[in-house]
Amino acid sequence: MKQLNRNTFDEVMVPNYNPSSVVPVRGAGCQVWDSEGRQYLDLAGGIAVNGLGHCHPELVKVLKEQSEILWHLSNVWTNEPALELATKLVDKTFADKIFFSNSGGEANEAAFKLARKYGHDHFGSEKNEIISFVNAFHGRTLFTVSVGGQPKYTQGFEPLPGGLTHLPYNDLQALEQAMSDKTCAVVMEPIIAEGGIINATDEFAKGVRELCDKYNALLVFDEVQTGMGRTGDLYAYMGLGVTPDILTSAKALGGGFPIGAMLTTTKIANSFGIGTHGSTYGGNPLACAVASKVLDIIANDDFLADVKSKRALFESHLQRINERFQVFEEIRGKGLLIGCALVPEWHGKARAFLDAAMNQGLMVLVAGLNVIRLAPPLIISEDEISEAMARFEKAVESVITTA
Numbered sequence: 001m002k003q004l005n006r007n008t009f010d011e012v013m014v015p016n017y018n019p020s021s022v023v024p025v026r027g028a029g030c031q032v033w034d035s036e037g038r039q040y041l042d043l044a045g046g047i048a049v050n051g052l053g054h055c056h057p058e059l060v061k062v063l064k065e066q067s068e069i070l071w072h073l074s075n076v077w078t079n080e081p082a083l084e085l086a087t088k089l090v091d092k093t094f095a096d097k098i099f100f101s102n103s104g105g106e107a108n109e110a111a112f113k114l115a116r117k118y119g120h121d122h123f124g125s126e127k128n129e130i131i132s133f134v135n136a137f138h139g140r141t142l143f144t145v146s147v148g149g150q151p152k153y154t155q156g157f158e159p160l161p162g163g164l165t166h167l168p169y170n171d172l173q174a175l176e177q178a179m180s181d182k183t184c185a186v187v188m189e190p191i192i193a194e195g196g197i198i199n200a201t202d203e204f205a206k207g208v209r210e211l212c213d214k215y216n217a218l219l220v221f222d223e224v225q226t227g228m229g230r231t232g233d234l235y236a237y238m239g240l241g242v243t244p245d246i247l248t249s250a251k252a253l254g255g256g257f258p259i260g261a262m263l264t265t266t267k268i269a270n271s272f273g274i275g276t277h278g279s280t281y282g283g284n285p286l287a288c289a290v291a292s293k294v295l296d297i298i299a300n301d302d303f304l305a306d307v308k309s310k311r312a313l314f315e316s317h318l319q320r321i322n323e324r325f326q327v328f329e330e331i332r333g334k335g336l337l338i339g340c341a342l343v344p345e346w347h348g349k350a351r352a353f354l355d356a357a358m359n360q361g362l363m364v365l366v367a368g369l370n371v372i373r374l375a376p377p378l379i380i381s382e383d384e385i386s387e388a389m390a391r392f393e394k395a396v397e398s399v400i401t402t403a
């Protein structure tokens with residue numbers, strides 16, 4: 001076979017991504033190596049997926065073991081890893097019932113369909129409006145991208161599903177004015193992630209819950225990015241003290257093995273009767289076995305307390321860097337979902353920092369044009385944080401000096 005490199009991507013892949021010229025070939029913990037043997041520290045974590053880093057030995061062991069037992073059945077039969085994972089999720093959260101999917105978008109698709117169905121079943125077909133928020137991101141299926149609040153992702157895909165309203169985030173008054181008996185669900189990320197790392201205020205989250213109760217609307221928390229320990233709680237709702245009716249989880253749930261889940265209560269779950277929704281792969285034994293182990297490791301008080309203290313360490317490094325360069329207006333997010341919001345002078349240039357970081361052997365992310373996003377593996381050590389921040393400091397310096 002001919003040599004494979006970044007050019008091969010342009011030759012054989014649909015051009016909907018623009019990957020870096022670096023092609024990673026191996027990962028271990030928080031480190032990644034490219035095809036030329038160069039080492040990188042990974043503060044991208046596969047976009048908040050590799051919560052336990054790359055090739056975590058316990059996950060590798062479970063995956064190997066399960067691969068010799070049972071790979072796939074479909075949902076014509078259930079399987080023990082799926083039952084075990086669902087039981088653990090029920091034990092550790094508000095939920096009574098679980099639906100498995102393969103991705104975050106699919107978990108949200110299920111959530112939005114369930115919210116509509118529940119509205120129809122209990123209040124009639126007029127109760128179908130879904131309210132969501134500007135800059136939110138919920139996936140790339142036509143329904144989820146339409147519920148998301150970023151027109152750049154829906155343009156050209158019209159006609160879009162109807163019955164959707166987008167409001168400014170953290171604006172309780174706007175929500176109060178928009179809600180009515182027709183509202184079947186309010187959908188929110190506890191921290192808007194892709195759209196710029198914007199934390200919900202406590203007041204907003206509590207207010208949304210109260211308004212949902214007032215109008216018999218379901219509160220859907222998209223915890224695809226904030227879930228599985230990312231914020232220092234197993235799920236962000238636990239830290240906010242606001243319990244949703246439906247929660248979606250994916251990304252770090254499988255630690256890099258594709259899986260998604262929708263969590264809800266028995267009463268709501270009952271609106272999905274036999275045959276109303278489904279997935280061939282959802283609840284796949286390989287994915288569920290891995291996710292079960294991920295959950296065992298992350299749903300642990302000491303592990304979660306560590307995430308919070310690592311946040312403090314990152315913040316102190318970032319503040320020190322900012323004292324030198326004054327590039328950040330604010331450090332946002334929670335736990336190890338970190339948003340470095342650029343000062344207006346640097347707006348539109350987040351990508352330049354990402355590129356400079358790669359040159360320093362550091363993988364970071366952006367969240368829109370104005371925010372540098374860090375979503376490192378939750379297992380990152382203090383030494384790795386210091387080394388990563390030293391590389392980041394050099395990256396920031398190189399952007400400033402070449403501007």
Ligand code: PLP
Nearest residue numbers: 103104105137138139222224225
């Ligand atoms: N919801 C949120 C909050 C996300 O951040 C993402 C992905 O970035 C998704 C949903 C979509 O998940 P997936 O790409 O697994 O479909």
